[in-house]
Amino acid sequence: MSGQYDYIWKLVVGGQGGVGKTTILHRYIHNEFIEDTKMTIGCQFHTEALERQGRKISLVMWDLGGQDRFRFIQGEYVKGASAAFVLFDMSRYMTLEASREWIAMIRENSTPNLPIVLVGTKLDLISQAEQDTINQSAQALVNELGLTAYSATSSKLGINVYETIHYMVDLLLWHSYQAEYGTSIQQA
Ligand SMILES: Nc1nc2c(ncn2[C@@H]2O[C@H](COP(=O)(O)OP(=O)(O)OP(=O)(O)O)[C@@H](O)[C@H]2O)c(=O)[nH]1
Numbered sequence: 169m170s171g172q173y174d175y176i177w178k179l180v181v182g183g184q185g186g187v188g189k190t191t192i193l194h195r196y197i198h199n200e201f202i203e204d205t206k207m208t209i210g211c212q213f214h215t216e217a218l219e220r221q222g223r224k225i226s227l228v229m230w231d232l233g234g235q236d237r238f239r240f241i242q243g244e245y246v247k248g249a250s251a252a253f254v255l256f257d258m259s260r261y262m263t264l265e266a267s268r269e270w271i272a273m274i275r276e277n278s279t280p281n282l283p284i285v286l287v288g289t290k291l292d293l294i295s296q297a298e299q300d301t302i303n304q305s306a307q308a309l310v311n312e313l314g315l316t317a318y319s320a321t322s323s324k325l326g327i328n329v330y331e332t333i334h335y336m337v338d339l340l341l342w343h344s345y346q347a348e349y350g351t352s353i354q355q356a
């Protein structure tokens with residue numbers, strides 16, 4: 169089975185309950201917005217095959233249940249990940265603060281230097297001025313914790329969803345090429 173893909177990557181999607189993890193994956197895979205979701209119990213898998221830079225890739229996306237009651241098991245789900253997204257709800261500041269715990273948990277259960285992209289969700293719910301403020305706080309957290317990048321999204325409007333996931337895919341491809349062929353280009 170694995171022979172049909174050049175790469176199979178496990179991507180973990182974490183973040184507080186209700187921030188929009190299941191919804192963003194549904195938007196990515198089915199190009200639809202779901203208004204009424206049920207909380208994810210434990211963990212749900214979504215797989216998506218895609219071709220990028222001429223390579224066949226299988227993404228296995230682990231959509232974690234964000235409710236506190238699932239905290240005891242979350243570390244187990246992170247093991248073996250190639251990369252992670254940590255989502256927060258741009259209309260609920262406390263979910264950005266809570267991202268710190270998610271990032272710590274992911275780092276404890278994965279390899280050093282695992283790419284982690286911080287993703288703001290539901291940008292459609294707040295004004296441009298509020299977006300500017302929260303974007304600054306999110307970027308500050310990225311800098312403080314040495315995360316890979318920050319992206320603001322709306323699954324409702326379909327803004328930056330594909331771009332965010334494909335950014336990660338391209339980064340993982342880049343890392344793979346480096347490991348395969350080496351490179352003379354120095355990363356900043
Ligand atoms: N307005 C708006 N609502 C959104 C957006 N993304 C998600 N939602 C809503 O937020 C609610 C929660 O979304 P979920 O995807 O279930 O959240 P979750 O992070 O998977 O939650 P858990 O499974 O409990 O961890 C749903 O009612 C979604 O419709 C968005 O971009 N804009």
Ligand SMILES: [Mg+2]
Nearest residue numbers: 189190207208
């Ligand atoms: Mg969910």
